[in-house]
Amino acid sequence: MSEEFVQLSLTPLLIGVLAAIACALPGNFLILRRQALIGDAISHVVLPGIVVAFLVTGAVSTWPMMLGAAGAAVVAVVLIEAIKRLGRIEPGAAMGVTFTALFAGGVLLLEQSDTSSVQLDVEHALYGNLESLIWLAADGWPSLLDPVALAGLPPELPRMAAVAGLIAVLTVLFWRPLKLSTFDEGFAAAIGLPTATISFGLVIVAAVAAVAAFDAVGSIIVIAMFICPPAAARLMTNRLEVQVLWSVAFAALSAVLGYVLAGYGPLWLGADHAVSAAGMIATVSGAILALACLAAPQRSR
Amino acid sequence: MVQPILDALLLQAGYNAALVAVGATLLGVSAGAAGTFLYLRKRTLVSDAVAHATLPGVGLAFMAMVALGGDGRSLPGLLAGSALSAGLGLLAVDWIARRTRLAEDAAIGAVLSVFFGFGIVLLTVIQSLATGRQAGLEGFLLGSTAGMLYQDALTIAVGGAAALAAIVVLRRPMTLVCFDPDYAAATGIDSRRIDLAMMALALAITVIGLKLVGLILIVAMLIIPPVTARLWSERTDTVVWTAGALGGVSGYVGAALSAALPGLPTGPIIVLVSFALFLASLACAPRRGVLAAALAYHRFQRRVHRRQGLLALAHGEPILDPLTLRVLMRAGLMRPDRVATEAGRAQAAKALRDERRWQVARQIHSDDALAGRYDGLTPIETVLTPDEVADIDARIGGPNPAAGGA
Numbered sequence: 001m002s003e004e005f006v007q008l009s010l011t012p013l014l015i016g017v018l019a020a021i022a023c024a025l026p027g028n029f030l031i032l033r034r035q036a037l038i039g040d041a042i043s044h045v046v047l048p049g050i051v052v053a054f055l056v057t058g059a060v061s062t063w064p065m066m067l068g069a070a071g072a073a074v075v076a077v078v079l080i081e082a083i084k085r086l087g088r089i090e091p092g093a094a095m096g097v098t099f100t101a102l103f104a105g106g107v108l109l110l111e112q113s114d115t116s117s118v119q120l121d122v123e124h125a126l127y128g129n130l131e132s133l134i135w136l137a138a139d140g141w142p143s144l145l146d147p148v149a150l151a152g153l154p155p156e157l158p159r160m161a162a163v164a165g166l167i168a169v170l171t172v173l174f175w176r177p178l179k180l181s182t183f184d185e186g187f188a189a190a191i192g193l194p195t196a197t198i199s200f201g202l203v204i205v206a207a208v209a210a211v212a213a214f215d216a217v218g219s220i221i222v223i224a225m226f227i228c229p230p231a232a233a234r235l236m237t238n239r240l241e242v243q244v245l246w247s248v249a250f251a252a253l254s255a256v257l258g259y260v261l262a263g264y265g266p267l268w269l270g271a272d273h274a275v276s277a278a279g280m281i282a283t284v285s286g287a288i289l290a291l292a293c294l295a296a297p298q299r300s301r
Numbered sequence: 302m303v304q305p306i307l308d309a310l311l312l313q314a315g316y317n318a319a320l321v322a323v324g325a326t327l328l329g330v331s332a333g334a335a336g337t338f339l340y341l342r343k344r345t346l347v348s349d350a351v352a353h354a355t356l357p358g359v360g361l362a363f364m365a366m367v368a369l370g371g372d373g374r375s376l377p378g379l380l381a382g383s384a385l386s387a388g389l390g391l392l393a394v395d396w397i398a399r400r401t402r403l404a405e406d407a408a409i410g411a412v413l414s415v416f417f418g419f420g421i422v423l424l425t426v427i428q429s430l431a432t433g434r435q436a437g438l439e440g441f442l443l444g445s446t447a448g449m450l451y452q453d454a455l456t457i458a459v460g461g462a463a464a465l466a467a468i469v470v471l472r473r474p475m476t477l478v479c480f481d482p483d484y485a486a487a488t489g490i491d492s493r494r495i496d497l498a499m500m501a502l503a504l505a506i507t508v509i510g511l512k513l514v515g516l517i518l519i520v521a522m523l524i525i526p527p528v529t530a531r532l533w534s535e536r537t538d539t540v541v542w543t544a545g546a547l548g549g550v551s552g553y554v555g556a557a558l559s560a561a562l563p564g565l566p567t568g569p570i571i572v573l574v575s576f577a578l579f580l581a582s583l584a585c586a587p588r589r590g591v592l593a594a595a596l597a598y599h600r601f602q603r604r605v606h607r608r609q610g611l612l613a614l615a616h617g618e619p620i621l622d623p624l625t626l627r628v629l630m631r632a633g634l635m636r637p638d639r640v641a642t643e644a645g646r647a648q649a650a651k652a653l654r655d656e657r658r659w660q661v662a663r664q665i666h667s668d669d670a671l672a673g674r675y676d677g678l679t680p681i682e683t684v685l686t687p688d689e690v691a692d693i694d695a696r697i698g699g700p701n702p703a704a705g706g707a
């Protein structure tokens with residue numbers, strides 16, 4: 001049991017937790033700025049970015065995929081802004097036009113290109129494949145100290161850890177500018193903070209989190225992590241520092257509970273097969289948000 | 302290559318393709334028209350939450366039908382399940398936005414992703430069932446016309462037509478609520494119920510379009526045509542029916558191209574045709590298009606340079622700006638050697654006097670209504686009556702420009 005856990009469950013669990021935390025951190029600021037759906041738009045355009053990267057490089061490898069997806073996210077943000085300004089179109093509609101068109105383009109490219117030789121399909125991009133990120137080289141808990149076994153870790157784990165760590169560091173470093181420009185943009189601009197640059201930087205960080213997380217939890221489920229833990233945390237407290245901590249806790253809890261329920265829940269109910277871990281993580285985060293809406297101390301407006 | 306496309310566009314590519322094309326057209330018209338009201342109400346992305354929230358309903362409906370011994374892939378059953386699920390999602394968005402301190406966009410994003418996640422859980426449950434008839438459910442994610450039956454196409458066509466009829470009946474109250482909910486309430490229209498009717502229409506169209514376009518992209522049919530139509534007109538009725546026409550054309554051309562060209566999925570093609578129409582409109586629309594805006598900007602720029610040039614002439618100051626010089630020369634107000642023509646001197650004197658008139662006018666009428674009208678370009682006689690202008694001239698004194706140069 002212990003050996004099996006380390007081999008089959010430890011790394012997916014860690015990757016899920018790290019992905020959830022990486023998305024929850026920028027999500028706090030996005031929902032306070034009423035830009036929650038930027039995460040939605042970014043998640044949708046990850047697919048065309050990946051497809052374009054594949055077509056350009058001919059391989060499904062890490063860095064081209066990441067760069068392709070990040071590039072698509074930047075293109076989407078710039079396109080949303082351009083449509084908003086050029087056509088004087090409201091932000092929500094500009095967002096909807098952009099991400100649906102880019103997503104449709106991605107699906108079309110996918111269908112038209114020869115991707116049958118690689119594991120690149122719409123369902124994978126949407127669902128993620130958390131369950132497959134196992135650590136076959138492990139022999140149990142002692143493997144945590146074994147360099148040979150550590151070399152066999154799924155690459156998603158160190159990558160997700162690096163991204164989560166980077167985002168945490170950036171959040172701490174830019175805490176005051178982020179807080180000021182989120183709560184009082186006029187004042188922040190008046191004292192000389194580059195508010196437009198801060199906003200763009202926040203979106204880029206959100207894009208990085210979405211791109212890094214997509215392999216683990218799928219691009220659509222990323223939206224749940226951008227919104228549900230921060231939203232639930234928002235209902236728990238009026239202090240931003242405490243809200244961020246609550247959101248990290250909720251994100252980690254969603255990931256752990258979701259993974260466990262997806263893997264073992266059906267067994268407890270007498271079924272033979274596990275269900276989607278990514279889907280269950282999103283569902284659990286929704287349940288946490290529902291509880292917060294009903295019972296959290298600061299839930300009313 | 303061209304022949305299959307022509308055949309499809311002329312509904313000659315086969316009975317099934319023709320049915321799909323007609324269904325897609327009706328759906329597109331309804332989606333475009335209904336989407337306009339969401340756009341005017343600034344609730345466009347609520348339809349995204351509704352669309353994603355259909356997935357659990359599809360899964361549950363399949364499981365229920367299989368449990369009852371029926372065919373799990375019956376389209377009416379699946380659509381009924383998705384409608385219930387989407388309705389719940391809509392209620393959840395509304396409840397969260399009204400009852401908690403969270404903004405509507407957070408509510409939309411939360412409902413969208415959680416319902417979708419739960420739907421994926423159900424899909425994986427279904428895949429593990431022993432029924433063996435679950436293939437094709439994933440077609441609801443992206444839409445699929447392959448294997449679409451006559452009854453399916455008929456369902457879509459009838460549903461689209463019914464939604465269109467509802468829009469015709471409700472368009473006036475919906476327009477009123479979009480622009481002035483308080484006035485609507487004062488005349489006895491329940492704004493909240495009309496809002497719900499708008500959302501119900503969007504929900505119905507979303508559900509009807511699931512099979513054709515897929516739940517991820519159906520929102521595009523509700524968003525892109527209205528945004529495009531808005532670039533062409535300021536009148537609500539015109540925008541509604543233009544959006545309907547654009548939606549219908551996108552649906553028709555998209556379905557036809559999909560039938561004609563192998564391997565092209567219907568949903569993405571429809572969305573991309575719609576987006577192409579949007580880009581063309583963004584560039585070329587007569588008032589709100591980018592080209593029109595650029596032309597208007599250049600006209601404004603020339604007006605400013607002409608005005609400033611005339612004032613400089615009147616003050617006897619040298620003009621060095623190349624654009625100003627070019628504008629004055631082209632208008633016949635200045636000769637190539639930079640000396641003012643007779644007409645130029647007359648216009649310059651007029652401009653200078655107009656400036657003086659504006660100064661006096663702002664002293665006389667110190668209220669904001671007049672002060673706000675001065676933009677440095679507007680001739681004063683377009684704002685004040687002739688006797689008011691004469692009164693101001695009397696205060697200024699000096700030669701009247703009609704008397705000729707002195």
